[in-house]
Amino acid sequence: MPFLRRPACELHYEVTGEGPALVFAHGLGGNHLSWWQQVPHFAPRYTCVTFSHRGFGWSREEPGGPGAAAFVDDLAALVDHLGLPEVCLVAQSMGGWTCLGYALRTPGRVRALVMASTFGSVTDPEIDALLLHRGLGHLFAAGLDPAVGARMAREQPALCYLYHQIGALNRDLDRAAVLGQLVTLGTTVASALAALEMPVLCLLGEEDAVIPPQTVAVLAARIPGARLARVPEAGHSVYFERATTFNRLLDEFLAGV
Numbered sequence: 001m002p003f004l005r006r007p008a009c010e011l012h013y014e015v016t017g018e019g020p021a022l023v024f025a026h027g028l029g030g031n032h033l034s035w036w037q038q039v040p041h042f043a044p045r046y047t048c049v050t051f052s053h054r055g056f057g058w059s060r061e062e063p064g065g066p067g068a069a070a071f072v073d074d075l076a077a078l079v080d081h082l083g084l085p086e087v088c089l090v091a092q093s094m095g096g097w098t099c100l101g102y103a104l105r106t107p108g109r110v111r112a113l114v115m116a117s118t119f120g121s122v123t124d125p126e127i128d129a130l131l132l133h134r135g136l137g138h139l140f141a142a143g144l145d146p147a148v149g150a151r152m153a154r155e156q157p158a159l160c161y162l163y164h165q166i167g168a169l170n171r172d173l174d175r176a177a178v179l180g181q182l183v184t185l186g187t188t189v190a191s192a193l194a195a196l197e198m199p200v201l202c203l204l205g206e207e208d209a210v211i212p213p214q215t216v217a218v219l220a221a222r223i224p225g226a227r228l229a230r231v232p233e234a235g236h237s238v239y240f241e242r243a244t245t246f247n248r249l250l251d252e253f254l255a256g257v
Helices: 067-081 095-105 125-132 137-141 149-155 157-167 175-184 190-195 213-222 243-255
Strands: 003-006 009-016 021-025 047-051 087-092 110-116 200-205 227-231
Touching (some): 003 067, 021 095, 110 243, 125 213, 200 243
Parallel strands (some): 021 047, 087 110
Antiparallel strands (some): 003 009, 009 047
16 A cells, blocks of 8 residues: 655555556545546556545544645645656546646646536635525535535435445544635635646536535636536536546546647
């Protein structure tokens, strides 16, 4: 089981397959195992790199560590450690902070960027206004995880169960603390997105209760040349809930980069 020593953390990662590097960055409810439906699909043609952010899965962080503030540095160190000259980044939700930060810092090493169910660290008046009208109360009242959503819980209970079992590996995680850090790190102004000269795909689930779908559409509109893909009958975790569609959209996007 490979680990990369980082300040206050042993970062767990896995490498599967051969070909151009495809790096997956999971969201708040997941870890490296979240991509179990993507790695077998892409590994015959890509070098798939999965990892657990510090504090998630087997990437244990020491008390007092920097937490989310080190996510971008951790990804940069991992890419260097693996000797990858360029990477395609696939970000889910929280992973958007990591991948967008890396793409802005090191654009020459990012061949393509996928922002799924996320606006990353972008601060924008239109996005902020949409977040104010986000309603999660009905899901909490029904005992549902917003990242799973009502449809997956109803139509795919086994998948819903697996999602929660994967997330349960994050046993020492302080979710509220990570969320607070992500809010604080939301300082990327829209004008900075002009530096993203690589192909970008923004992908949303039309029933997303966590990240309002229109916020992802706003992100796509702010990035010159970005593509936008909408997935119907899907919530926040399109990669998990509608893996066949997610993989197809990613295949089509990567074929053109």
